[in-house]
Amino acid sequence: MQVFAREKxxxxxxxxxxxxxxxxxxxxxxxxxxxxxxxAFTSQGAPIFPQFPLPVDFDLPLGTGILLFFxxxxxxxxxxxxxxxxxxxxxxxxxxxxKRYGVYYLLSIPCELLIWVSFMGWKINYSYxxxxxxxxxxxxxxxxxxxxxxAILTFPLIFYFSKRKLVAVSLGFALAVxxxxxxxxxxxxxxxPQFSPLNPLLIGYFAALKGVPLIIAGxxxxxxxxxxxxxxxxIFPIGLAITMAYIVIPLFSSHFIPVLVPIWTYxxxxxxxxxxxxxxxxxxxxxxxxxxxxxxFQVPGRLSLFIYFGQFMLLLPIVEVIGxxxxxxxxxxxxxxxxxxxxxxxxxxxxxxxxxxxxxxW
Numbered sequence: 001m002q003v004f005a006r007e008k009x010x011x012x013x014x015x016x017x018x019x020x021x022x023x024x025x026x027x028x029x030x031x032x033x034x035x036x037x038x039x040a041f042t043s044q045g046a047p048i049f050p051q052f053p054l055p056v057d058f059d060l061p062l063g064t065g066i067l068l069f070f071x072x073x074x075x076x077x078x079x080x081x082x083x084x085x086x087x088x089x090x091x092x093x094x095x096x097x098x099k100r101y102g103v104y105y106l107l108s109i110p111c112e113l114l115i116w117v118s119f120m121g122w123k124i125n126y127s128y129x130x131x132x133x134x135x136x137x138x139x140x141x142x143x144x145x146x147x148x149x150x151a152i153l154t155f156p157l158i159f160y161f162s163k164r165k166l167v168a169v170s171l172g173f174a175l176a177v178x179x180x181x182x183x184x185x186x187x188x189x190x191x192x193p194q195f196s197p198l199n200p201l202l203i204g205y206f207a208a209l210k211g212v213p214l215i216i217a218g219x220x221x222x223x224x225x226x227x228x229x230x231x232x233x234x235i236f237p238i239g240l241a242i243t244m245a246y247i248v249i250p251l252f253s254s255h256f257i258p259v260l261v262p263i264w265t266y267x268x269x270x271x272x273x274x275x276x277x278x279x280x281x282x283x284x285x286x287x288x289x290x291x292x293x294x295x296x297f298q299v300p301g302r303l304s305l306f307i308y309f310g311q312f313m314l315l316l317p318i319v320e321v322i323g324x325x326x327x328x329x330x331x332x333x334x335x336x337x338x339x340x341x342x343x344x345x346x347x348x349x350x351x352x353x354x355x356x357x358x359x360x361x362w
Contacts, residue, residue, distance in 0.1 A: 014362065015284040016075060018294040021301030022280060023068050025341055028311045030066075032337035060137055060192060061185040061203045064269035069143070069304075070211035071277035073151050074218025075225075077158050082226035090159055097155045101148035104305065108141035108148075109133045111309045115140045119316035135195045137204045140312055144305075145200045149208035150215050158219040166223075170216040177202070177209050178267055210266060217274055221281065236282025242275020295359045296345075302356070303348045310347075314340045 081093060088096075112133035116124050132139045157169055185192070185203065192203060202209045221235065246263055262268035287294055300307045315336060352359055 013079075014294060014298060015281070015288040016072070016079065017301035017362075018284045018288065018297040019277075019280050019301070020069075020072050020304050021297035021299065022284070023072065024300050024304040024307045025297070025345075027308065028341050028344075029334060029337040031311060032315065032333045032340075058264055059189065060205070061181050061189060062266050063205050064207075064210055064264065064266040065143055065205040066263060066269060067143075067206065067211045067214050067273045068277060069147055070150060070214035071218035071273060073147055074154065074158070074215035074220075075222035075281075076218075077151060077155055077215070078219040078222030079226055081159060082223070090156070093159060094155055098152055101151045105145055105148040107305075108144040112139055112141045115309070115312045115316065118313045119320060131195055135197055135199055137194060137196075137199045142200065142204050143206035144308070146204060146206035146208045146211055149200055150211045153208060154212055154215045154219070157216065163220050163223050166216050166220050170213045170220075173209070173216070174213040174267065174270060177213075181266055210270070213270060214273055214277075218277065221278075232282045232285040235278040236286070239275045239278025239280070239282060242271060243279045246272045246275070293360075295362075298362060299348045299352050299359055300345060302352055307344050307348065310344050311337075311340050314343065 077097065084093065109130070113124075113126065113129055116129045133141060136142065157166065161169060180202065196203060199207065201207055246268075263272040284294060284297070318336065349359065356362065
């Protein structure tokens with residue numbers, strides 16, 4: 001029985017790492033295309049985001065990133081907590097979370113400066129980009145900061161509340177954030193400062209409070225998994241249905257606007273991220289249970305933060321030497337994204353093999 005339980009635990013970790021790895025690899029081409037279009041539009045004097053009628057709005061405070069990693073962070077928190085049940089009190093457990101994600105938050109600040117240095121050289125306004133990293137709305141590391149704050153704020157709820165209570169809290173948080181964004185902040189959006197403590201908390205594209213419902217949802221799935229209950233067969237079709245509604249079905253329309261519009265604004269971004277996460281979790285859980293080799297995704301899943309920052313530090317200097325994003329076609333951008341993924345994967349594989357042994361034996 002102990003061997004069987006250990007194997008189940010290892011499989012859970014394998015599917016968790018593989019899901020995280022797939023997400024971070026997916027982020028590379030998305031970032032390449034997004035920043036490519038961003039710099040191309042701004043260099044031509046065109047508006048960055050087109051205007052659409054509410055409730056779709058790319059501008060702050062409604063503008064929201066694809067918060068995929070918030071869900072898996074919640075799952076990781078509940079899995080880690082369950083594995084240490086009875087071994088530590090709440091203050092000790094929460095302090096561990098604060099230290100871990102506090103370090104990530106602090107690391108994001110010098111990494112932000114390094115990214116700008118790699119992009120613009122050493123002659124940058126350090127005070128401006130430091131302020132951008134700490135309280136900005138358009139920094140490279142805002143998703144790291146929002147995720148870390150959300151994990152620290154949410155852990156007490158994950159620790160003490162039952163799954164049923166967490167469902168209620170998740171829905172309540174989503175409703176409260178929606179009311180605040182639409183009724184309080186949206187009417188004063190033109191007066192919102194570029195640098196504000198509310199950016200990483202509520203206003204920014206990856207603000208912590210926007211992602212709290214997703215972290216709680218991920219924690220609920222993690223609790224079910226650690227109880228040994230096979231909920232993946234149920235969540236997979238739910239996630240697939242939501243994903244198809246936002247991506248697959250609109251592909252048959254005459255243009256791609258229906259695909260791009262909803263998933264970058266609140267609350268659509270939350271629902272899409274939830275559906276896509278459920279779909280991926282169910283898929284990788286199925287593959288791992290069938291003993292499918294998912295090492296290709298497990299490796300970057302263990303070094304997701306390195307992959308995230310590495311892509312910028314690798315790509316931005318290359319693009320700058322070539323002539324900037326505006327000089328590159330979509331095909332060239334995708335090619336550079338693929339090249340960077342290969343380089344980062346190879347490095348990650350050998351580092352993981354040196355640090356934890358052959359990934360095939362994990």
